[in-house]
Amino acid sequence: MARPPNLRQQRLAAEIKQYIADILREAADELPPLSEGLWDVTDVRLTPDLQQVRVYLLVSPQEKTDFIVRLLNQHQKVIRYRLAQRIRHLVKVMPTVQFFTDEVELRARRIEEVLRNLPPPAKEEGESTGLGEAP
Numbered sequence: 001m002a003r004p005p006n007l008r009q010q011r012l013a014a015e016i017k018q019y020i021a022d023i024l025r026e027a028a029d030e031l032p033p034l035s036e037g038l039w040d041v042t043d044v045r046l047t048p049d050l051q052q053v054r055v056y057l058l059v060s061p062q063e064k065t066d067f068i069v070r071l072l073n074q075h076q077k078v079i080r081y082r083l084a085q086r087i088r089h090l091v092k093v094m095p096t097v098q099f100f101t102d103e104v105e106l107r108a109r110r111i112e113e114v115l116r117n118l119p120p121p122a123k124e125e126g127e128s129t130g131l132g133e134a135p
Contacts, residue, residue, distance in 0.1 A: 009046045012090060013053075017044040019086045020055055020097075023079055024072075033071055037064045042102040046095065053083075053095045056102040065101050072099040 021041045028035040043056040057072075059065040072079065076097050084094040 006048075009048065009050070012050065012087075013044045013046050015090070016046070016053055016083065016087065017041055017055075019083055020044065020053075020079070023082045023086075026082075027075070027079070031071060031075065033064070033068060037061055037068070039068060042105055050091060051093065051095050053097045055097060055099045056104075057099060058102045058105045062106070069099050069101055 024034060024039070024041070038060040040058045041055060042058045045054045045056075046052070055072075057065075057069060059068045076099070080094065080097045083097060088094070
């Protein structure tokens, strides 16, 4: 069973999340596909030894998700360098950066869509509406 993140991990992850979002916004000029769709950094997780950063993204339109994640992983060295410039005073060793699709958010969207498309529940014969009926 995985240990829950400690306070240092949580604080550093929150800072890295903001820095990564800023770096990706700045990189949109250099990587035009980033500016074609909407994306959001939904979560950042650090390993307990602070050696790996896992960045979870939500991309819209959904068809571009795999492409954007692959593109960012191909350019992860540049992103890691830019991140290192911003957090070098917070860590001794710069962690590696990996990008992933946020599957949790995608599942939640699918569940919401299924629930919206469900037909309304059918009323049973003995069920009363409660409007103007006497007991």
